[in-house]
Amino acid sequence: MYSFGFISLNPELENSYFTEVAKHASDYHIECYRFSPIQINPVTHLVTGEKFHPDLQEWQPQKFQLPDILYDRCFYSEHPLAKNALAIMKWLKNRGDLLFIGHGLPNKWQLYQTLSNSNLSPYVVKTISVTDAFQTLSFLEKEKKIILKPASGSGGMGIACLEKEEETISVIVEKQQQILRSTFPSINVAQKWIDNIRTKKEYLAQPFLQLVDQANRPFDIRILLQKNGNGQWVERGRGIRTGQANGVLSNLSAGAETVPFHKWLNSIDPKKIEFLEKEINEITTQLPIILEDTYPPLFEIGVDIGVAQDLSLWILDVNSKPGRKVVLETSPSAQESLYTAPLEYGRMLAGQQEQGRKSYEKTFSNRNQ
Structure with a gap:
């Protein structure tokens, strides 16, 4: 049985998501834990966090070794504790003996430099x-x-x-x-x-790009991509985020509303829909390849795409720790896959790592016979 650990500065912020994933974990013969980086003992490396108990359907305090599979969901601020946690996470990811299902992306400036020198440069806003x-x-x-x-x-x-x-x-x-x-x-x-x-x-x-709808509300397309249990990139869903009239932001934290992608698509000239979807698919197909050619492996990506009034597309943001609200609200059928995806992909990685270790041990043993 594998152990799976959610790492978060404040597990309560994503309590619902962590709990739903944990409820599915027993089907994959996985035990789930959650903890903050600052809960790791720097000497013993034991963690003082929480374990999910399937029989009770709740998290309970427990001390444990670092889990076999780690899922980084840390979001950092300028607070001293957050900076300390960031340093600990860098140490964990540099150790080489720990298995993370995905690594983070660099800041927006570094991403801009990467994408502006790639095949997706026509979709990149000058920065x-x-x-x-x-x-x-x-x-x-x-x-x-x-x-x-x-x-x-x-x-x-x-x-x-x-x-x-x-x-x-x-x-x-x-x-x-x-x-x-x-x-x-x-x-x-x-x-x-x-x-x-x-x-x-x-x-x-x-x-400033005029990325607004007919009511002069800023909007964008949020697309969630994840790897499945075979390590292949799949799209989990896409939806529209719409902000306030005459506003600047379409972020949900700024009060944006969500609209199903197909409903928004009905407002587009039917003659242009095929072209638009082809362009979007080009972005979602090429983006993971470009990123993983440059940066450490990823598990999931949230892609924000702006649409100008002439239907030109612009990559506004790429996030390696995306939220799921847009997809859950606009594509309810994707809910189950969102809760099982980390478990399926994590189990696959752990299995590959275990197989690689066995192959190494066998080779090493044969050499010393």
């Missing part, structure tokens, strides 16, 4: 790394309207829109599902604001 206020304002002068986003992070946190109109510069942000717009009283104030945000974290800038 610059924000180095100073003068460079950013020069970019704004050229584009007239730009998006500023953190190089690391998710959920739309820290995203702002700058717009140049004649001699004024305005900024639009969404906070607590409210759209806030203000105008800088002078260029100097705008410069100080830009310099201030980039001292806190690395930022990127992109031209």
Whole structure:
């Protein structure tokens, strides 16, 4: 029997998901555990976490060895504990003797550099790394309207829109599902604001694209890709995320709504649907190959694709630790596969690792006879 461990800074945040996966684990002869990186004893390497008990259908405190199969679902903030956890996770992944079902992706700037030099470059939004206020304002002068986003992070946190109109510069942000717009009283104030945000974290800038629906609401297509029990990439589902009218974000954390993909597709000119779906499939087929040619193996990818009014497609974000809300709400039939996929793929990897170990031991034994 294999042991499977969910690693999370706060297991309660994904309690429902972890629990549903754990309920299916006995069918695969797998025991499930969950813990935070900071719960690992640095000397004994024993973990003080929780084990799922199928008979009770609940998690209970327990000490245990690091599980055979590890699933990284850590999301990091600027909090000191999060930084400590990140350091521990890097140590775990560098050990070489632990089995992770997937590894994370680098920040958005590194991803941009990879994708902009790949076959998918026509779908990549032009991006610059924000180095100073003068460079950013020069970019704004050229584009007239730009998006500023953190190089690391998710959920739309820290995203702002700058717009140049004649001699004024305005900024639009969404906070607590409210759209806030203000105008800088002078260029100097705008410069100080830009310099201030980039001292806190690395930022990127992109031209603002009109990725809105007929009601002027920002929207995108969220597609979830995962590996199945044979290690092959499959699409679990796709749905539409729609934000507030005249807003900037289509993230669910910013109050976006979900719409089934097929329902949105009905609003498209029937003559253009085949072309649109072909383009989307090109992205979802090529993307995992490109990423795994450059970075360590992955288990799942959340892909956000923007659609302009001329139906041109843009890769907005790629996430190696995606949420499942869009798929669960728009493709209910995919629910079962979402709960069994980590178990099936993890069991396959563990089986391969065990077979490789046996082959090595047999070869080593024959050499010493």
